[in-house]
Amino acid sequence: MVFLSRAQTVCLAYILYKKKQNKRTNRRYWVHPLNLKRPREGQFQVTFMMLRSHSDEFKNYYRMSISSFDELLSRVKHRLQKENTILRNSIPPEERLSVTLRYLATGTNFSSLHFDFLMGVSTIAKVIHETCVVLWDELQPTEMTPPTEENWLEIAEGFYTKTQFPNCVGAVDGKHIRLQCPKNSGTQYYNYKHFFSLVLLAVCDSNYCFTVIDVGSFGKESDCNIFKQSPFGKKVYSDKINFPKDRCLPGDEDGVSQPFVLVADEAFALSKRLLRPFPGRSLNNNRRIFNYRLSRARQHIECSFGILSNKWRVFHSTLLVTPDVAVSITKAACVLHNFVRRRDGSNIEDTINCEMDDISDKIGVGNASSNAKDIREYFVKYFNDPKYALSWQNKVIV
Structure with a gap:
C-alpha cells in the first residue's frame, strides 16, 4: 500500500480539482432566455405564414415555389418529425426544413441563424446536418436516379x-x-x-x-x-x-x-x-x-x-x-x-x-x-x- 505525504496529497487534490474545473462547462442556462422567445418571435413563427400570402417573396426566401415547398415537406416530414419530451417540445418538420433551406439559400453562418431562428448554435448545426441527410435519402431515388x-x-x-x-x-x-x-x-x-x-x-x-x-x-x-x-x-x-x-x-x-x-x-x-x-x-x-x-x-x-x-x-x-x-x-x-x-x-x-x-x-x-x-x-x-x-x-x- 502506498502512502502519500501531506504535500503530495495536497498536490494531487489540487490537480484533480483543476481537472474537474476544466471539464465544467460555462453553461448558465438549460435554455437561453433568448431562445425561450422562439415560439413567438422566431423568424419562422413570424414570417412563414406571412410569406405564404406573397408567392414571389416566398420563392425568393426559400428558392422554390409554395407548391414545391409543400411537396418537399410532404416527402421528408416523416423523417424530420421528432417526439416531444417532458422537458421540451420538439422542433416541427416545417421549421427544420426552413432553417436548412435558409442556410443553403444564403450561406449565413450558424451564429447568425441562431439569432434569426432563436435556436442554439449547436441545435442549428444538428438540424441542418440531419435535414441535409434526409433530403438526399428521400429525393435521390426519384430526382437523381441512374439513367436507363x-x-x-x-x-x-x-x-x-x-x-x-x-x-x-x-x-x-x-x-x-x-x-x-x-x-x-x-x-x-x-x-x-x-x-x-x-x-x-x-x-x-x-x-x-x-x-x-x-x-x-x-x-x-x-x-x-x-x-x-x-x-x-x-x-x-x-x-x-x-x-x-x-x-x-x-x-x-x-x-x-x-x-x-x-x-x-x-x-x-x-x-x-x-x-x-x-x-x-x-x-x-x-x-x-x-x-x-x-x-x-x-x-x-x-x-x-x-x-x-x-x-x-x-x-x-x-x-x-x-x-x-x-x-x-x-x-x-x-x-x-x-x-x-x-x-x-x-x-x-x-x-x-x-x-x-x-x-x-x-x-x-x-x-x-x-x-x-x-x-x-x-x-x-x-x-x-x-x-x-x-x-x-x-x-x-x-
Whole structure:
C-alpha cells in the first residue's frame, strides 16, 4: 500500500480539482432566455405564414415555389418529425426544413441563424446536418436516379436539339467546394487554386440537371483521377456503361456508327466514351471548329454549376463544417437543384453568363487509345462537312 505525504496529497487534490474545473462547462442556462422567445418571435413563427400570402417573396426566401415547398415537406416530414419530451417540445418538420433551406439559400453562418431562428448554435448545426441527410435519402431515388438506356437517348436528343452535338449523353466537370481546413488533414484538401476544398464531380443533361454526382474527394486530386476512381467513371473508361448502342450521326446514315459519348474539358482523358478538346493554340481550322462545337455542349455543366451556386449561395462562401457535413450539404443542394428545376422551371438564376474556358491552358492527359482518337477525328470530319456545319461556326473561330 502506498502512502502519500501531506504535500503530495495536497498536490494531487489540487490537480484533480483543476481537472474537474476544466471539464465544467460555462453553461448558465438549460435554455437561453433568448431562445425561450422562439415560439413567438422566431423568424419562422413570424414570417412563414406571412410569406405564404406573397408567392414571389416566398420563392425568393426559400428558392422554390409554395407548391414545391409543400411537396418537399410532404416527402421528408416523416423523417424530420421528432417526439416531444417532458422537458421540451420538439422542433416541427416545417421549421427544420426552413432553417436548412435558409442556410443553403444564403450561406449565413450558424451564429447568425441562431439569432434569426432563436435556436442554439449547436441545435442549428444538428438540424441542418440531419435535414441535409434526409433530403438526399428521400429525393435521390426519384430526382437523381441512374439513367436507363432510354433516358440516355432522351438526353442525347436534348443535347443535339440545343447544341447540335450528336450522340452526346452528358457533360462532365468538377467544382471545388470551399472548406475550412479540416483538423490533421495536412495538404490533402489544399487545391491548385490555393484554398482548401473538397470536389463535386458531376454529369449534367441538356436541361442543366445533374444525372450523376460524386462528392467528397480531396481538393488536391485532379478531376480526371477522381472521375476514373468513381464508380461511374470506372464504367465509362472500361466501356461497361449502359449507354445506347452505337448509331450513325444525324444525316450520315451511310457512314460509320459512332458511340454515345460524354464531353469534358482538357483535364479529362480521351476515351471511346469521353471526348475532350484538342489542346494548344496552333490548331488547324478543322480542329478549332471541333473544339468550338464540343465547347457548346460542355458549357452546360459549367452553367449547371453556376445555377447551383447562384440559387444555393452557401457555395459562395467557405463551409465552416467538417468534411462529412460538407458532403451532406453538397449532396442535398444538388438533389434540390434537380427537384426545383423540374417543378419551377427556369428562373433569374438561369440567366447567368457561362463563359467557355480557354482550353489551351488546361493540363492535358495523354496516352489515349487509337480507337478513341479515330472517334474524335470522325466527329472533326462530320462537323466540317458542309452538310452538317453550323452557318456561323467559321466566323466564331476567326
